Amino acid sequence: MMKSVTYGVLALILLSGLLGCGGGGQDNEYRIVLNDSIFNTGVNRANVYWRPGDSLAWEEALTRADSIHVEGNRWSVHFPEGAYEVYKTEDGFRSQQRILGWDRAFDTISRSTNALRLLDNNRVLIDLPAADVVLNGDSLRIGLLHIKDRAFSWEDFPVEYPDYLLLSTYGNPTVPxxxxxxxxxPISRKTVFRVGRKHYVLKSVDESRRELVIEPIASPRDVPVTAELDVYYKQVPVLGLDGEPTTVKRAKGKGLALYFWGFGPTGGKDILRLDSLYRQLPAEEQDKLDVALINHNNTIASLREFVEENDIRLPVYRSVAKTCLRMNCHPYLPYWVGVTNRGRITSYYTWPQWLEERLSSRGLADNRGGE
Incomplete structure (x- = not known):
């Protein structure tokens, strides 16, 4: 029998009311072993901090402080000219604030370390076991994100976070x-999630966080959905270059690449490359894949000017708030979303160079997103 705990600690409790909706029982359960993983590629691995340029001068300054409050390794130091939060570590004092006379320095997180930036900008170390599964015909990768510790040990914030349920596209080991x-x-006492048109309830997770049991339910009633994943593409709302609302549709029988971008430091050179590569494709290859360029950051007027000056033929749009509804948009640009000729989403975040490879001499032989 699987050893389980309640989610007072791991946020898992049998949801009898919800399970009654599904009418399933044990024959309807999915028991999933998380024997794979997901690596987060969307974290800034550098951390700026400040340290005394002259340690002796700082030690002398401390003797002139109005007050010093010490809690753990955090010092609150009050001077007549202002107050500072500093940290005393094995290699001296550090601060996240800029202090006159202190030098700028950097911490880094190893590229092989799985880390995450939280909404409060704290960075933490994570464990993210996962598995590729098929639920009622919908394929996906499901993972359980556990926050282990601070990414930078000298920082001082409580590591008291729930575990999180992650739904991603099938077969993708890296996700920003x-x-x-x-x-x-977040996983809670009532963890309901949606994949495609189906809803499921998370019944239990074992103590190792490597095995979970889920069950389909007919209706979530009034319980909010913890996480959701669209397996098939639905047209997204955008603005055309005339400033009018429109949508990006997928043509029947064709794949679709939604390329999210901004001018950034390159000034749109990636768009020039993509447009040129797409023009060079034979007509029969263009008939297999459409490319839509969705700008996140710039004005309609600047986009229109860019398109006219460079004779861009690929369709260009400006995103709106609802563009990202269930599209899992990411602030790190550029990237593209791949959709097959049957409408299945193969990835919500694909490296831009892969699209250039697709449109290069390989044509559409490489199947990373369109067929």
Whole structure:
């Protein structure tokens, strides 16, 4: 028998009222072993801090402080000219505030370390076991995100967070995570999630956080959905270059690449490359894949000017608030969302160079998102 705990600690409790909706019983359960993982690629691994340029001068300054309050390794130091929060570590004092006479320095997180930036900007170390599964015909990768510790040990904030349920696309071991995405949500005593048109309830997780049991339910009643994932593409609302609302539709029988971008430091050079590569595709290859360019950051007027000056033929749109509804948009640009010719979403975040490869001499032989 699977050893389980209640989610007072791991946020899992049998939801008898909700399970009654499903009418399933044990024959209707999915028992999932999380024997794979997901690595977060969307975290800034550098941390700026400040340290005394002259340690002896700082030690002398402390003797002139109006007051010093010490709690753990955090010092609250009050001078007539202002107050500072500093940390005393093994290699001296540090601060997240800029202090006159202190030097700027950096901490870094190893590229092999799975880490995450929280909504409060704290960065933490995470464990994210996952598994590829098929639920009622819908394929996805499901993961359980556990926050282990602070990414930078000298920082002082409580590590008291729930575990999170993550829903991602099938077969993708790397995902850039943002905590307010629709496909990620905290596990609680009433954890209901949606995949495609189906709803499920999380019944239990074992103590190792490597095995979970879920069950389909007919209706979530009035319980909010913790996380949701659209498996198939639905047209997204945008603005056209005339400033009027429109939608990006997928043509029947064709794949679709939604390329999210901003001018950024390159000034749109990536768009020039994509447009040129797409023009060079044979007509029969263009008939297999559409590319839509959705700008996140710039004005309609600047987009219109850019398109006219560079004779961009690919369709260009401006995102609106509802563009990102269930699209799991990410602030790190550019990236693209891949949709097959049957409408299945293969990835919500794909590296831009992969789209360039798709449109290069390989044509559409590479199947990373459109067929």
């Amino acid at each position: 995570l943002v905590m307010d995405q629709d496909n990620l949500g």
